[in-house]
Amino acid sequence: MATVSALGYALLCALHRGPLTGYELVQRMRKPIGYYWTAQQSQIYPELARLSASGLIEHDAEAGPGPRQRKTHRLTAAGREALAAWLVEPPALRAFRDEAILKTYALAAADPDGMREFYLAEAETYQRRLDDFQAQHADLLSGHADDPLHPQFGAFATLELALAGTPPRIRWCRWMAERMTELARLRRESTPAEGSTPASRTSPPDG
Amino acid sequence: MATVSALGYALLCALHRGPLTGYELVQRMRKPIGYYWTAQQSQIYPELARLSASGLIEHDAEAGPGPRQRKTHRLTAAGREALAAWLVEPPALRAFRDEAILKTYALAAADPDGMREFYLAEAETYQRRLDDFQAQHADLLSGHADDPLHPQFGAFATLELALAGTPPRIRWCRWMAERMTELARLRRESTPAEGSTPASRTSPPDG
DNA sequence: GGAGACTATGTCAACATAGACATAGTCGGG
DNA sequence: CCCGACTATGTCTATGTTGACATAGTCTCC
Numbered sequence A, B: 001m002a003t004v005s006a007l008g009y010a011l012l013c014a015l016h017r018g019p020l021t022g023y024e025l026v027q028r029m030r031k032p033i034g035y036y037w038t039a040q041q042s043q044i045y046p047e048l049a050r051l052s053a054s055g056l057i058e059h060d061a062e063a064g065p066g067p068r069q070r071k072t073h074r075l076t077a078a079g080r081e082a083l084a085a086w087l088v089e090p091p092a093l094r095a096f097r098d099e100a101i102l103k104t105y106a107l108a109a110a111d112p113d114g115m116r117e118f119y120l121a122e123a124e125t126y127q128r129r130l131d132d133f134q135a136q137h138a139d140l141l142s143g144h145a146d147d148p149l150h151p152q153f154g155a156f157a158t159l160e161l162a163l164a165g166t167p168p169r170i171r172w173c174r175w176m177a178e179r180m181t182e183l184a185r186l187r188r189e190s191t192p193a194e195g196s197t198p199a200s201r202t203s204p205p206d207g
Numbered sequence C: 001g002g003a004g005a006c007t008a009t010g011t012c013a014a015c016a017t018a019g020a021c022a023t024a025g026t027c028g029g030g
Numbered sequence D: 001c002c003c004g005a006c007t008a009t010g011t012c013t014a015t016g017t018t019g020a021c022a023t024a025g026t027c028t029c030c
Helices: A007-012 A023-029 A041-053 A077-087 A099-105 A112-142 A153-188 B006-014 B020-028 B041-053 B077-087 B100-103 B112-142 B153-190
Strands: A056-065 A069-075 B059-065 B069-075
Touching: A007 A023, A007 A041, A007 A077, A007 B100, A023 A041, A023 A069, A041 A069, A069 A077, A069 B069, A077 B112, A099 A112, A099 B006, A099 B153, A112 A153, A112 B077, A153 B100, A153 B153, B006 B020, B006 B077, B020 B041, B020 B069, B041 B059, B041 B069, B069 B077, B069 B100, B100 B112, B112 B153
Parallel strands: none
Antiparallel strands: A056 A069, B059 B069
16 A cells, blocks of 8 residues: 555545545645645645545546646545544654744843844734634534534634643743843843943853 | 755754754754754754854864764854844744644544544643653753743743643643543444444534 | 736745664673 | 664755746636
8 A cells, every 4th residue: 555645644634524626625724724734735736646546535527717627536435544544543743843932942142122022923923813713613613513423523623722722822922022021121230331341240151 | 145944043043052063963953942843963964064154153173983073063153143133033934733633623534432542642642741841840940040031041931831831732632532432422322223324414514 | 908816727946854874983781 | 792872973865845837717806
C-alpha cells in the first residue's frame, strides 16, 4: 500500500463528511481546517492526484468555468478505511512553531516599548479570532452539534478547544504588555542620567 | 542587507544571552526553544554559515574532538541590531499544524473506542510535559527570573504561557475521552442487534 | 461597457525541513 | 578491552511548502 503524507490525510479528513471539489478543499484548508492545518493550492491539486492514484479517493468530472474540468472528489471504501486506521494512531508530528513565543524568549534584546506594542497587537489578533470562534460555536450549537452522534460534532469539538485555549493566551499577552511597561520604567530608573552610560550592574551574565 | 530566514532569527534568539557552539545550539533547538521552534542539525550548521557570511554572527575556533574545529558563535553588533528590529515586528508566520485537532475534525469517521484511547494518551503526554514545565518554572523562580530585569525573564515568560495553556488542553482531552465513551454507548444503543444493519437514521447528511 | 472579484484547475521554481550518513575523539560501565 | 553514549561538525538526498504564474468563464458594481 502506498504511504500517505500528513497532507493527504488532511484532505481525507476534509472529505470525511461528503464530496468536495478541489476548489472547495482549498477553501476548507483556509477557513475551518486552516486554523490547525494549512495547505496551499499548489500542494492540494497534486496531492489529490496522488490520493486518486492510490485509490483512496475518486471523482466525477463536469465542464468547469475555466479551460479544465471541474472535479468532485469523494472517499472510496479504501480511503475511508485508511482514514479510520490513521485517526486512532498517536500523532506523529509534535513539532510546533510559534514566532511570538520565540520572540518572547529573546525579549531581553528588544526595546520594551516596542515589545509592549507587539503584545497588545497580539492580544487584539487573538481577540478577533476568539470572536470568530464564538460565532461559529454558536452556529453549531443552534444545530445541536454538541451531540456526539451529530456529524459535525468533530468540528464542534475543535471549537471547544479553541474557546478554552484562546482566553488564557489573550490574558498572557496583556500580562506581557504590562510587564513591558514595568520594564521600560525600571530601565529608565536604573539609568539615572539620559546620557549614554550603560547600567551594567542590573544584567549579571548567567548560564 | 541579506534577508534572514525565520530559522536564522531563531538562532540569533538562542544566542542573545551569550555565545554558544553549534552543538549547544542543536541542544537548545531541542530542549527549551524546541517547545516552540524546532530545527534539525542539518539545518542549523548551514544557517550558521549563512549568518556568519551576512556578518550577523562571528566565531572563535579551537581544536574539537572530531576531525573539525569547534566553533563558539556570538552575535555581532549588526546581529544584535537585526534581532532587536525583528523582535518588535508582528509575527509573519501564523500557520500552525496540530495533528490531534485535525483528527478531531474527522472524528465521525473513526472508531469511538480507539479515539477514547487516543485522547487518554494525549492527556498523558501533555501531563508529562506540564510536569516538565513546572519543574523548569520552579527552577527559574528560585533564581528570581520573574523580575522583568532578569536576563532569563524571557524564558520564564514562555513557561508562564505554557503553564496557562496546557491544563485547559489536558481537560479538553479528558472531556473528549468521556464523549467517546458516551458515543460508543449511543452507537451500540442505536444499533439494537449485533448484526450488520447500519442505523442510517442517526446520521443525516449535512452541509 | 470595463474593472475587479470569484469560480475552478493546474504548473513552476525556489526554499525549508527531515532523516540518514560520515568522521573522530573522550568517557564510563560491564 | 570493548561497547555504547556523548561531544562536535558537517554533508546528502528526498520530501514538504510557499508564492507566483497561467488560463478562462461568470457575476457584480460603478
